[in-house]
Amino acid sequence: MTIELDKAADRPEAVQTPPPSKTSRKTTHNTTRKAPGKLAGWLGALPLLVFLSVFLIAPIATNIFTSFRVDGQFSLEPMAKLFEPQYRDAFIQTINLSLLTAAVGGVLGFILAWALATGTKPAWLRNLVLSFSAVASQMGGVALAFAFIATLGVQGLATRIILSLTGWNLSENIQLASFFGLALVYLYFQVPLMAILMLPAFGSLKKQWPEAAYSLGASRFRYLADVALPIMWPPIVGALLLLFANSFSAYATAYALAGGRVNLVPILIGFFISGDVMADESFAAALVTGMIVIVVAAMGLRTLLERRTNKWLR
Template sequence: MTETRHARRRSELLPALGAAPYFVFVGVFLLLPIAVNLLTSVRTPDGVFTLEPLLRLGEEQYRSAFWNSTQLSVVTTVIGGALGLLLAWALATTQRPAWLRDGVLSFTTVASQSGGIPLAFAFVALLGTQGLLTTAIAELTGWNLAETFRLSSFTGLTVVYLYFQIPLMAVLMLPALSGLRTEWQEAAASLGAGRARYLKDIALPILTPATAGALLLLFANAFSAYATAYALAGGGANLVPILVGFFVSGNVMMDYSFGAALSTGMIAVITVAMVLRWLLTRRTTRWMQ
């Protein structure tokens, strides 16, 4: 009996030991930095505890930064989500030609993880003041695109963000779309439901939690993006990630406590989005089992 208990305990401990490196990684590189950031946001450089950095978030300039970041995130989430959902639907329902589907899927996977300085440079080389497309349009039509479109503007940042938002939405939605069983559509057809009725009463209700969860992840992804926006706009864009960079590593206005306070605000926004996504994902998983 004792040997049986020991064997049972060993069988229960083995999965936990296998997961131990993951929990160590999460603790060291996620939970610990968050804890240090929260502590820094309520302490002065002299070690005195204060709420002043957090209270400064209510000032007009910083409220505006959060509003601008939210606007940019919402716009790119809505547009990228709609176009990415269409792309995912096409990939899930189209099998031929196989080479085209595989090529689009491969590009989508890579583009969803693109960003930062390389992406910003690519768009500058294409649509910048002396970009290839800008120069070509000027030579062909005489119209200077740079006079009406700037990559550092809200519209320009939106276009650049869509480069990775659309593929990311497609990657997130592809498993959910692939999980729609053909038996459901066949059963609906046998009961007299057309394609539109099947989509309205069966497919969309099942896909709604997954879609909402993917949109929340897109929002968090855009809200926290830093390198791309900084490379394109620098200090010209009043966005929270850029302000954090100024206060943490700037040459003029370094303020670690307030930079941590701004990061705390971002963490709060992203945490809410991720918790909502987790709840929606749990609901989707039930349908797919």
């Protein structure tokens, strides 16, 4: 009898398989649901991907391809021409202008963001500054250039009023068609852009952190140095890099104000694309490629800093 029971136990059909658990059934059900969800997500992103491909990736690829071709043949001449003194000076001038406006605009914008984040009264003034910052950060081009010419130009409104009241000709000291004149105009949109970029960073500082630091005996300076600054410096540097790229790629404002009187890369590109005498499509593409390299490097560094910030704020 015992031997028969043992043999029956050895047979495969005698072994009973336990029913699948609820967890395994749930996992299988979720796996089958994920596939349509992923497909729907890709379909939803398809219009954006098509837009980026047509208006961003394809133009960049075409520009890089053009920068290595002369008369239909592969050539390194356009890229090598970038290192000639006058064009190297244009990159240096553009980088210096971008660094100056990013530094000054970053400091002033940081102070403005701090005032907006910590100040609550009067509410109408805070809302007004926020609204103005949102608009001014996106303003530029010919409209901005005309506004400054009408205000601070040779016959500008502010220039004429100050001249009639004090006898001081403001246009002799502030020349808009110069390096520092352009820097002054660029600050109009750099300062509010920095403020808009820094407001979320100020919002990420939790109120419990200074209270905890003060309760443990830390001073205000100690809290700022050991807690706030390590968390805030990645978004600060990231915002400064974005300001640098924003200024570096500005064209319409500089062209409307200075024309060819300031040696900047965006202005040179316009001359080589649309100029009757200086037209050179290949070299214009090479200039654009040089700008792309610098802007991509700045934005890549900013992306790395954003990842560091996200680790702190998890």
